[in-house]
Structure formats: structure tokens, C-alpha cells
Amino acid sequence: xxxxxxxxxxxxxxxxxxxxxxxxxxxxxxxxxxxxxxxxxxxxxxxxxxxxxxxxxxxxxxxxxxxxxxxxxxxxxxxxxxxxxxxxxxxxxxxxxxxxxxxxxxxxxxxxxxxxxxxxxxxxxxxxxxxxxxxxxxxxxxxxxxxxxxxxxxxxxxxxxxxxxxxxxxxxxxxxxxxxxxxxxxxxxxxxxxxxxxxxxxxxxxxxxxxxxxxxxxxxxxxxxxxxxxxxxxxxxxxxxxxxxxxxxxxxxxxxxxxxxxxxxxxxxxxxxxxxxxxxxxxxxxxxxxxxxxxxxxxxxxxxxxxxxxxxxxxxxxxxxxxxxxxxxxxxxxxxxxxxxxxxxxxxxxxxxxxxxxxxxxxxxxxxxxxxxxxxxxxxxxxxxxxxxxxxxxxxxxxxxxxxxxxxxxxxxxxxxxxxxxxxxxxxxxxxxxxxxxxxxxxxxxxxxxxxxxxxxxxxxxxxxxxxxxxxxxxxxxxxxxxxxxxxxxxxxxxxxxxxxxxxxxxxxxxxxxxxxxxxxxxxxxxxxxxxxxxxxxxxxxxxxxxxxxxxxxxxxxxxxxxxxxxxxxxxxxxxxxxxxxxxxxxxxxxxxxxxxxxxxxxxxxxxxxxxxxxxxxxxxxxxxxxxxxxxxxxxxxxxxxxxxxxxxxxxxxxxxxxxxxxxxxxxxxxxxxxxxxxxxxxxxxxxxxxxxxxxxxxxxxxxxxxxxxxxxxxxxxxxxxxxxxxxxxxxxxxxxxxxxxxxx
Ligand code: C2E
Ligand code: MG
Ligand code: MG
Numbered sequence: 001x002x003x004x005x006x007x008x009x010x011x012x013x014x015x016x017x018x019x020x021x022x023x024x025x026x027x028x029x030x031x032x033x034x035x036x037x038x039x040x041x042x043x044x045x046x047x048x049x050x051x052x053x054x055x056x057x058x059x060x061x062x063x064x065x066x067x068x069x070x071x072x073x074x075x076x077x078x079x080x081x082x083x084x085x086x087x088x089x090x091x092x093x094x095x096x097x098x099x100x101x102x103x104x105x106x107x108x109x110x111x112x113x114x115x116x117x118x119x120x121x122x123x124x125x126x127x128x129x130x131x132x133x134x135x136x137x138x139x140x141x142x143x144x145x146x147x148x149x150x151x152x153x154x155x156x157x158x159x160x161x162x163x164x165x166x167x168x169x170x171x172x173x174x175x176x177x178x179x180x181x182x183x184x185x186x187x188x189x190x191x192x193x194x195x196x197x198x199x200x201x202x203x204x205x206x207x208x209x210x211x212x213x214x215x216x217x218x219x220x221x222x223x224x225x226x227x228x229x230x231x232x233x234x235x236x237x238x239x240x241x242x243x244x245x246x247x248x249x250x251x252x253x254x255x256x257x258x259x260x261x262x263x264x265x266x267x268x269x270x271x272x273x274x275x276x277x278x279x280x281x282x283x284x285x286x287x288x289x290x291x292x293x294x295x296x297x298x299x300x301x302x303x304x305x306x307x308x309x310x311x312x313x314x315x316x317x318x319x320x321x322x323x324x325x326x327x328x329x330x331x332x333x334x335x336x337x338x339x340x341x342x343x344x345x346x347x348x349x350x351x352x353x354x355x356x357x358x359x360x361x362x363x364x365x366x367x368x369x370x371x372x373x374x375x376x377x378x379x380x381x382x383x384x385x386x387x388x389x390x391x392x393x394x395x396x397x398x399x400x401x402x403x404x405x406x407x408x409x410x411x412x413x414x415x416x417x418x419x420x421x422x423x424x425x426x427x428x429x430x431x432x433x434x435x436x437x438x439x440x441x442x443x444x445x446x447x448x449x450x451x452x453x454x455x456x457x458x459x460x461x462x463x464x465x466x467x468x469x470x471x472x473x474x475x476x477x478x479x480x481x482x483x484x485x486x487x488x489x490x491x492x493x494x495x496x497x498x499x500x501x502x503x504x505x506x507x508x509x510x511x512x513x514x515x516x517x518x519x520x521x522x523x524x525x526x527x528x529x530x531x532x533x534x535x536x537x538x539x540x541x542x543x544x545x546x547x548x549x550x551x552x553x554x555x556x557x558x559x560x561x562x563x564x565x566x567x568x569x570x571x572x573x574x575x576x577x578x579x580x581x582x583x584x585x586x587x588x589x590x591x592x593x594x595x596x597x598x599x600x601x602x603x604x605x606x607x608x609x610x611x612x613x614x615x616x617x618x619x620x621x622x623x624x625x626x627x628x629x630x631x632x633x634x635x636x637x638x639x640x641x642x643x644x645x646x647x648x649x650x651x652x653x654x655x656x657x658x659x660x661x662x663x664x665x666x667x668x669x670x671x672x673x674x675x676x677x678x679x680x681x682x683x684x685x686x687x688x689x690x691x692x693x694x695x696x697x698x699x700x701x702x703x704x705x706x707x708x709x710x711x712x713x714x715x716x717x718x719x720x721x722x723x724x725x726x727x728x729x730x731x732x733x734x735x736x737x738x739x740x741x742x743x744x745x
Pocket of ligand 3: 604
């Protein structure tokens, strides 16, 4: 036990002071030095200048009474134990003294025992205990301070409650996260300060502290808990709550440790989002779509509904990418994505599969036909001009539709069949939708059989060329003939080039076929010239693969040599994409051809998204406005304006303009009125056999009379009798074509 060396007695009553001094003397403690002062002022001075082991304080001093006296001593010597002496046997004063920081109190009358003897041992023991208690308190407060500092240093929020669930501690992080200061929060119910809700339904979760205390175990909050800060701001948190036990194992409260996981949770969300969405358009990707289809399939039957999957591709998107560059292509995809999303209900899903492929999932359909309504809406939405990088891009779409359960039991089958139907739509003409039919599965098989047939077609001489006149719209004379290939299949009969040229391009057979066409056309041109028919140019369609072939020029020269045809009688029709793709290499080849006198024409103009001014880089003689634009004449003024603009621009670049596929007198009248140079189409004549073409040249096309040259040929009414001419013409583009035309350039 500690020795008491220096005691300060603060007592104004000299009698009482003497009594105490005697007690010390009696105790015989030689080491103990007792200093007696009679006022607070003196006491304060003494404490400031000396080391004191304990203070004995009377509460009735002349310059300080009661609790004030205690406070002043505590202020003057906070670490010195204090025992209060009071004359009153007043429990409340005593209790208050202890609360103010005194370690003990003595009541004057009781220091003297009932026998009249001074209770020496009682006093000294009281003093020793007081000193000890003070020492313990000090140690405890050091310990507490250390704990406090530690808790404030850790990055997690820590809060404690008592068994009743009222807060007994908050560290700094907890203050910050909750928005409550410890002063304000102290003693309040945990649930009032920490409002924890779930992110799903924003409902409060069970008070975790109560659960930990009631169940006496460590618990964790649900993984998506949110703390609502005092100002309403929501912070995602992660935490654990544990009960606090005293030394006897009794629960005295609970401690909650939690941290702000906004960043981690945001990162997880971002990662999940990225894994499920297309980077470019932000639309759900294949993975998420599959999930959604699965869900829709699971739910729809319960409500007696159907699910439709619409697969769509953008016609000619590849051309845009090739000619205007990928950044423009990307922007177009984003623009398309936005329009698609606007067309469907929030419960439907628009997803991008990659490239120019989008899939739209329509959940909960009443009737399969409802999908057609949406398909039409989607077609119209995408068709409007997309203003991108100073271009007004027009794009059409092909949509394939499959419906659950009719067309497949699962996401995979539905997408596959919608894809098949989409190809059918594409082949039926652009800007089209098509429902899946079981029969479409034979498409692939048919394609295979076409390829096999093509391999033998050349040697079996199954090909022939038909010729379609191009007519000068001012004079009415025939200026040229387009050579169009026809294939008489041994079992299927006549097959149009739209059905087999793409297959030939895919398997490379286009090279020998193209060479055959070229030779045939040259021989024909030579034959007409020899027969003394008026000089016209014979146009030959050249595919990308042919044009790119390194032997192209060489075999061309050979054909010229062998047939003896004059190159100026020949014209090549190339599509925009053939020119634009690797434009640097196209231009020199075109220069050589032009140098020889061969004319160059841009076929299907307007569908490839090249601009006329860009085409100016190439040595070109004429452009052929695609028949899809001609078809719009008389339908809508807007599209007719497009035709007018094309004519105007081409003329300003000194290019001849030829309108393709002119079918009606109205179209013809419009084109003439707008000074289109030439036209080609059924309004004059379909493609016909060579001998009939010769007749046309001499008799002239209907409505214009004879051509300028006057050569006699057998009479033939080409306008009314097409029996042995182009049997399938007119139906070509609308036929149920069963070959894919995925990549023709
Ligand atoms: P293209 O070069 O644009 O040929 C014009 C197509 O429109 C021809 O179809 C022609 O018969 C058709 N047509 C002409 N006037 C009218 C009309 O008034 N109404 C309608 N609806 N159609 C009309 P065809 O002969 O089926 O040829 C289709 C495509 O096949 C050609 O389009 C061309 O790209 C390609 N092609 C044809 N022959 C050859 C060839 O010998 N070699 C290559 N590489 N491609 C060829
Ligand atoms: Mg052509
Ligand atoms: Mg064309």
C-alpha cells in the first residue's frame, strides 16, 4: 500500500484541524507531513508549489463552499486524490462530491468513534483507499484514452450501445458516416442515429444491435445495406455487430463496426454492368439478353402470353463503315440504338449482338401479330435520316421474327430462327420483316445445292446473257445494253443472278463466271458492230472479287485481243462499295481502264453511302440511280426530292445519270422532267435475248420510235411479247430467294 507522505488539510475550523492533526500524530506515521491551510486561496497556492499525496477538504471554507470548493481543488490538482470532510450527514452532498471527482468523504462527527476515541485507523484507511482508487481511476482513464484513440484511428466506424440499445460510444468515422456528433448522439437509441435500410425496397432492417444482444452472437447485415445519413444521403455499408460481455459473461451492450463500401459496391456494379452491356451503345449484350429471354419464357405462359424475338441487321452498314470510317459507323449504331429503344416498352429488351446486329425481345405478347406492329414501327424509326458528322445517313433494316413457343423452346433456338427469318427478309428486299417458317431451315441446304450446281454450270454451258437497253431520255435512242447473266439450272429452270451471284462470290466461282460474261459480252458487241448495228456500249457488271483479282487486267487484255472488240464499246458497272474499299488501289486501275477507252459506271448509286464529291476522286463517266429510289417517285415527295438532288449533283460533276428499274410512265415522265440523262427498265424493255435486242435497236423502244440508226431487223413487239426474253424479270428481286447475301463486297 502506498505511503502517505504529504497531506494537505484545507480546514478553516481550527478545532477540527487540530483533531485531525492529532489523529495523524497518534498513528505515529513519522513520514507523513501534514500541511494545514484555512482557505481555498492558500490551498490553491500550496498545490501549485508542492507535491501533495492527498487533499482533505472541508466544504465550508470562507472563500469556497460545497461543490465549488471541490471543483476548484480538482482544477488546481486534477491528479491528486481528494477526500471531502463535511459536517453534515447528508448523503446527497456526499454523492455529489463523488460525482465531482472526490474519492471519498468523511463526516466530521463520525471520525470520533462512539466510545469517544478518535478513530485513527478508520481515517487512515479511508485516505489510503482514496489514494488507491485515484490511482486506479487514472490507470483506467489512460486505458480508456488509449482505446478511444485507437478506435478513432481505425478507418471503420465503431458504435456501441448498452443493453437497452442506447448509444454509449461513437468513434470519429461513425460520427462522420452518420452525420451525428457524439454529443448529440450520446444516449439516443441506436435506431434513431443509424437508419439502416435495404437497397431493394428501402425498408428498415431489424435493428442489428437488438438482434446481436437478443441472440448473443455476432451477426452481419444483409449484403446490400444502406445507411441513411442524417441529411438523407444514402451510403452503402458493410458491417458486423457483436454483443459486448462483461467479465462475468453478461451482455452489457453491443458494438457495431461498419464501413462505407460505396466505392467497392460501385465498382462491383460497374463490373456487372460491363459484363452485361455492349460498350458502344450501352444496350444489354448477348449474355443479358439470353437471361431476359429465359425469364420471359418462364413468365409468359403463366399469363397466356407469347414472347417474340426480333433479329435485325442494318442493310448496307458495312458500306458505311468502309466508306465513311468506323467512327461514323459507331455513331450510326448509337443513333440506331436510341431509336430502337424508343420504339419498345420499358419491359422489352433491345440488345446489340455485335456488328450491325440487334435483337429486340418483346415479352408478354397477346398475339404473334403484335410483333409485326412493333417490327413495322422499328423499320420506320430507323429509316429516318441519321444526321452524323455532317452526313444525312439513310439506312434500311431487315427484321426476322420468331415467336415462343411456336418457333423454338429456348433462347438459342429463338435467336437462331429469327436470324434465319431475317435473311429471308433481306432477300425479299430491304426494309422488310419476315416471320420465321420451318421451311427456312432448308435455306442452307439449298445454298449448298446452288454451289454444287454452279461448279458444273460453266462446262455444261448453262449460262447465257440477256441484254437490257439503256435509253437516252432526250432522243429516245438506245445508247447501250446491260449484259445480265441468266442460269438455266437443269432441274430448277431459270435462276436469277440475285440467287446465285452472291454464292459464286462467296465460293470464288465468280472469277471464271465473270471472265465468261466478259468474253461473251465482248463477242456480242463485236457481232453487233459487224452486223452494222448502231454503235452502242455493252455494260458488264463487275464484282468486287473480280475487280480486285490481280489477273483482272491481264485477262481483260486477252479477251480484247481474242474477240477483237474495241474497248470503247465496253462499260463496267461497279458498285460504290467496290470503289470505296481500298480506294487508293481502285483509282489507278480505273485510270488504266479509262485510258483504254472503257467507260466506268457506278451501279446501285445511293445505296452505298458514298458521297458524290468523294466519287469525284475516281475517273467515272456515269452513275446509275438505284431502282429503290426510282420506286419512290410518286410515292413520297421527300424521296422524289432525293432523286432530283442526285440528278442535280451528278450533273454538276458532269457525270451522266442513268435511272435503273424504271417501270411506269409516271416515273419516266418525272425523270425526263428533271433532266435525267438515261433510263433503263421494264417501261422500255426487260433484259432480252441478243437477237431481240438487235430488233429493239432497229425498231426503237416503245414511246420513242426507231433509234437513230436505220437498220432493218425482224419485226417484234418487244413491249407486249416477252415470252422468250427475260422470263423471270420483274420477279427477280421479290422472289423467295434462298441464298444468303452476307458479304458481297
Ligand atoms: P444490277 O446491275 O443493278 O442490274 C439491274 C437489275 O434490275 C437486273 O436484275 C434487271 O433485270 C433488273 N431490272 C431492270 N429493269 C427493271 C425494272 O423495271 N423493274 C425491276 N423490278 N427490275 C428491273 P438481274 O438481272 O436479276 O440482276 C440482278 C443483279 O445481279 C444485278 O444488279 C447485278 O448486280 C448482278 N448481276 C447480273 N448479271 C451479272 C454478271 O454478269 N456479273 C456480275 N458480277 N453480276 C451480275
Ligand atoms: Mg448493273
Ligand atoms: Mg443496279
